[in-house]
Amino acid sequence: MLLFRANNTKRNSLECLKCPTAAAHDVLTRTTSSALKGAIQLGIGYTVGNLTSKPDRDVLMQDFYVVESVFLPSEGSNLTPAHHYPDFRFKTYAPLAFRYFRDLFGIKPDDYLYSLVNEPLIELVNPGASGSLFYLTSDDEFIIKTVQHKEAKFLQRLLPGYYMNLNQNPRTLLPKFYGLYCIQSGGINIRLVVMNNVLPRSVKMHYKYDLKGSTYKRRASRKEREKACPTYKDLDFQDMHNGLYFDAETYNNLMKTLQRDCRVLESFKIMDYSLLLGVHVLDQSHRDLGDSGQAGGDGRRPVGQRVLYSTAMESIQGDGRAAEALTTDDTMGGIPARTHKDEKLFIFLGIIDILQSYRFIKKLEHSWKALVYDGDSVSVHRPGFYASRFLKFMSTQVFRKTQCKLGGGTGKQCVTWCMHNAAGFLKERSILPAPLHSDTSTPYATFLSPSELVSGSELYDRIAPIFLLHQ
Known part of the structure; x- marks a missing residue:
């Protein structure tokens, strides 16, 4: 089985991400995973290494629209190494802009290369229905996700505003994008985005949720529930939890961050995003430790943190003093919380799937669903309403303030x-x-x-x- 369709294949048989849902999924499911991972690492290693020779300077508007391309033949060339994969071209989008983003989060070029290239990538089971492939770096820092052509284009248009937002406030639950790339071979395009990893593999997630604040078809399917680590949805959360409780300061900082992030998404006319929420139950983890001698996750200890604002606690608003008082060893990078039964939790969270713009096709989808179902309950909605419903659900159904049982008062x-x-x-x-x-x-x-x-x-x-x- 080949990495890419052979060069003599007719180009119109598959234009990959121009008709993304069927075509890209068909190609990717027949792709040799190890070969694709190898090509990704080879391309990123070459382009990031080559970027280090370019001097640091301020990011200019035209930098957001630059696309650099390099051809990597299997036999190698004067500039590229030989490899065991079919010939391919590797494109890098806005390399200087993404270098700035990485610098903003304290990611040194050597560390970025070490994470992405030094060890084999780990393929993850796709948690959604998008057909995307997900790869995780061995140090838990970065996720590589395949994206559709329209999503890659939308991210390119988003970059200038994204740059301005991160410049003003790096403490955010929005996805942190570190690179956008494309592999081309035999008329096939596979587009990739590198971003932060919200749910560390080193911490066992006893519950995992994809929350939108809507109710229409927002319950995990029977097939999903049968998985070893299912991803539940909004109605499941309401059935399984009576809210997650935080001290007043943490709750206020969390909601302040979500409100600000939702305003940013609304300004870009973005909707249909989700809050990815992982819940680690300390008491259950201790029971697992007693039963098996190993606590949660895959048994590895978290590696030293190399990315700034990469943990859940660091990503929420505030002056940072509360976050600094808790080390990663104390919380494993999560936010301390409790259930209504006073069980101790660590919460891991981030906003995902933001590359959906409320354009004509989404307006049409909402109009059709609104005729059949309650228009306010469906997930596809105009950005302003979507953000308001999302925030209301998070602030009333998901996150709550701890009420003091001892001395009276809160927080x-x-x-x-x-x-x-x-x-x-x-x-x-x-x-x-x-x-x-x-x-x-x-x-x-x-x-x-x-x-x-x-x-x-x-x-x-x-x-x-x-x-x-x-x-």
Whole structure:
């Protein structure tokens, strides 16, 4: 089985992504996975390596529309290495603009190459019905996804505004795109986008959801439920959970981030996006550890983080002090939360599938569905309504504020009360910094003045999120 259709195949038999749903899926399902992965790594390795010779400079408007192309024959050339795959051409879209995006997130060229090229890519089971292929780098940092021609074109048009948005605020739950490429061979185009990985493989996701805020056909199919790690939908979430509870500060930061991101998507007339939500249950993970001697995921420890703002906690709004108080080792990169039954959770999330514009075909689809079903319940909708419904569902059905059961009040009031009455807890776990009193046998609460535990103080901001995590 060949990587690409042979060169003597008639071009009009398959124009790949010009008729993407049937054609691309047909080609890709007959593609040798290892050969395609090898060609991807060879092309990215060559183009990123070649980009390092170009000096750093400000990104110009024309940089967003540049397409660089290199031909890689199997026998090699003066510029390219020999390889064992059919001849192919590798295109790189907006290389300087994407280099800026990678720099913004602290991704060094050597680290980017190491992640994408050094180890074999891991093919993932497609979680959706798009027909796309998904590859994960061995260090869990990056996802490579095949996209349709119209999606790649839309991303190109989106880049200038995307650049402006990231420049103003890198803390976002929107997809972080690091590269856009295309492999051409035998008249076939396979377009690829490199982006951040929302759900780390090193952490077991006990529940996984694709949430849109709509109800029409928003329940996982029987076939999906039979999978080892099914992706549930909106109605499933309402059946299985009575909301996910956060302290007030985290809840407010999360909703602030979602609101801002939805405004950005609405401004670009984008709809039909989803919130990909992974839930790691600590108590269940501990039970698994007791039963099997191994906790969650694939048994690997998370590698050192190389990408800025790549974890869920780092991606939400706020001054960053609460996120900094929790290390990746504390939370495995997730956001601490609880169920209504007080089970401890880590939440991993990100907005996905944003390359859908509300153009004529989507307007037609909504009009047809609205005639048959409740127009407000279908997923395809005008961007403004879609964003409002999405945010309402997230803020009322999915995410909720923790109500303090001990000292009364919510959020910081609860934490302040708990910390004033938890000297033994703080001392036992050595959570506080070095004692501020020479007598180390004295409980912390006896030498911490009330002013040092006032909401907003430096010590408070260091302690509060850790206390909520461990209480």
